[in-house]
Amino acid sequence: MAAAQVLKSEWTKIRSVSSTVWTLGLALVVTIALGLLISILSKNDYDSLSREDKITFDPTYISFAGMSLGQLAMIVFGVLVVSNEYSTGMIRTSLAAVPQRATFLFGKIAVATVLAFLVGLATSFLTFFIGQAMLGEYKAQIGDPGVLRAVIGGALYMTLIAMFSMGVAAMLRSPMLSLGILMPFFFLISSILGNVEATKKIGRFLPDQAGSKIMQVKSPFDDDTPYGPWGGLAIMVAWTAAALIGGYVLLKKRDA
Amino acid sequence: MIELAGLTKRYGEKVAVNNLTFAVRPGMVTGFLGPNGAGKSTTMRMMLGLDNPTAGDVRIDGKHYAQLKDPLKYIGALLDAKAMHGGRSAFNHLLCLAQSNGIPRTRVHEVLDTVGLTAVARKKAKGFSLGMGQRLGIAGALLGDPEILMFDEPVNGLDPEGIHWIRNLMKSLAQQGRTVFVSSHLMSEMALTAEHLVVIGQGRLLADLSMPDFIRQNSRSYVRLRSPQRERLLDVLHQAGVTAVEAGGGALEVDGATSEQLGELAARHQLVLHELSPQQASLEEAFMQLTAESVEYHAHADHQGPAPDGAPPSGQAPGRAPGQAWGAGRQQPRKGK
Numbered sequence: 001m002a003a004a005q006v007l008k009s010e011w012t013k014i015r016s017v018s019s020t021v022w023t024l025g026l027a028l029v030v031t032i033a034l035g036l037l038i039s040i041l042s043k044n045d046y047d048s049l050s051r052e053d054k055i056t057f058d059p060t061y062i063s064f065a066g067m068s069l070g071q072l073a074m075i076v077f078g079v080l081v082v083s084n085e086y087s088t089g090m091i092r093t094s095l096a097a098v099p100q101r102a103t104f105l106f107g108k109i110a111v112a113t114v115l116a117f118l119v120g121l122a123t124s125f126l127t128f129f130i131g132q133a134m135l136g137e138y139k140a141q142i143g144d145p146g147v148l149r150a151v152i153g154g155a156l157y158m159t160l161i162a163m164f165s166m167g168v169a170a171m172l173r174s175p176m177l178s179l180g181i182l183m184p185f186f187f188l189i190s191s192i193l194g195n196v197e198a199t200k201k202i203g204r205f206l207p208d209q210a211g212s213k214i215m216q217v218k219s220p221f222d223d224d225t226p227y228g229p230w231g232g233l234a235i236m237v238a239w240t241a242a243a244l245i246g247g248y249v250l251l252k253k254r255d256a
Numbered sequence: 257m258i259e260l261a262g263l264t265k266r267y268g269e270k271v272a273v274n275n276l277t278f279a280v281r282p283g284m285v286t287g288f289l290g291p292n293g294a295g296k297s298t299t300m301r302m303m304l305g306l307d308n309p310t311a312g313d314v315r316i317d318g319k320h321y322a323q324l325k326d327p328l329k330y331i332g333a334l335l336d337a338k339a340m341h342g343g344r345s346a347f348n349h350l351l352c353l354a355q356s357n358g359i360p361r362t363r364v365h366e367v368l369d370t371v372g373l374t375a376v377a378r379k380k381a382k383g384f385s386l387g388m389g390q391r392l393g394i395a396g397a398l399l400g401d402p403e404i405l406m407f408d409e410p411v412n413g414l415d416p417e418g419i420h421w422i423r424n425l426m427k428s429l430a431q432q433g434r435t436v437f438v439s440s441h442l443m444s445e446m447a448l449t450a451e452h453l454v455v456i457g458q459g460r461l462l463a464d465l466s467m468p469d470f471i472r473q474n475s476r477s478y479v480r481l482r483s484p485q486r487e488r489l490l491d492v493l494h495q496a497g498v499t500a501v502e503a504g505g506g507a508l509e510v511d512g513a514t515s516e517q518l519g520e521l522a523a524r525h526q527l528v529l530h531e532l533s534p535q536q537a538s539l540e541e542a543f544m545q546l547t548a549e550s551v552e553y554h555a556h557a558d559h560q561g562p563a564p565d566g567a568p569p570s571g572q573a574p575g576r577a578p579g580q581a582w583g584a585g586r587q588q589p590r591k592g593k
Contacts, residue, residue, distance in 0.1 A: 002325070009356035016348035017341060089339040092306055093396065096333055097356045099305045099322040255307040 006107035023077035031070030035127040038065035039134035063131020078165030083175035120158035153214030170247025211236030262312030274459035287450030288439040295459035326357040331404040332397030337389040342382025443543035457547040474542030482531035
């Protein structure tokens, strides 16, 4: 079975390079560490919050604050998994072994996605429980309405960020170019667009802005976002699908 | 068996590969010869389905590359010794290739042993020398025990021991009845390994013939004569019906007579000879002559003159134009020929 062979091969590829371990490890550590720090700070600041802010205080979302940095490591993971093939010249060897380009690309993405999801799941649960432990009396319980959805959503968010990056890297091929676009975009540009009044209405349809809605349990007071948590995730899925299809179409027609 | 039919690759205005039609047959080493930039690597990439042809196609045992199930079991290729992830160990590099084609893990150990890399199998490929990288690439080509093997410039950058090893490997693979297709820009290298030659220049087919035919057609032998009685010698040769061409330094070059015949002829007419030497144009010179007009990048302008009439016919070695251009291509017969 050709697809099973490709999955096995891609698993060997991904486990045999050190970048996998350090990008995914960094995603986990950074997310948890920053989440822990911000949870402690939020607990100490709670008393100085306004009445409105106290009502919409979202301990779950606060414990996920580390995602803003941790997602960058996920982006690096996604980019490297794909663009390593190009930057090393391995792509020619790989495509000579697996000339069915759809099988090759989606086999690779499937393996990396499963791995990213497992690491995302571990990160999400750990950061939630550690964050809640720091929040003390203000903490949320995993059984509270919407909390489990938000925690699993955190794992999905990380997975989709990695997948989106794989699609972009498949289109751009160069790791430097891909990272040079994705990193500042997700770290700066997207949050600027999403917070400036003039661009807010467009900004919230960007993949990370829309996708992170799934990690919120309580919405801010003046929230007029036209989609819910799953709607936001669907928007992110659409972006990811577009990036992957774009990557596939280019791989299909381009010379290796 | 690899068959190319009208294979063409265009990059914008530039034609890299121009209507190539030839077949690579099993049981021998076929040399794929051409100057740098002739389109050899592009042709090989199209053979492997890596680059899409603008026109024409390539078939491997009658099928397109993408139609092959587990292609490494049909055709193994060494395109570029650096076409691997440097952070991966030699073993894992081969293992991921093997798994993608359903080749058992034991075969990875076998090919590592064949190319002599067992001792460094767990080392990262980026620490490998060029020769070790080349061996790892060859291990990858041998992995599926394929009937067809393709090597792009395999001896580039290798030390003499490595070159010797690769030559013997290619010959033994061909002796086992496999199809071996190897590119080079060095005629001398091909003369030692290939039984059949495909020569291209600027993407066009210049010759497709057996090595003995190539040698017969292209390495004309002649005799070089020098005499203080040059005018008399010319008369004597003319009377004997032998044509002599004047070469530089007062020497004469004679086709169609052996040095024995010429020596005896001179003796009969009591002519003093200062030189009587059989000569052979080297294959390298013959190759340069063949591709002279199609060399893309010249080191400088004052090279041998181009052939008078443009494009040579495809499928046949063009008839060599006799004339001064040949004078430059003559040298002492090589030792051991």
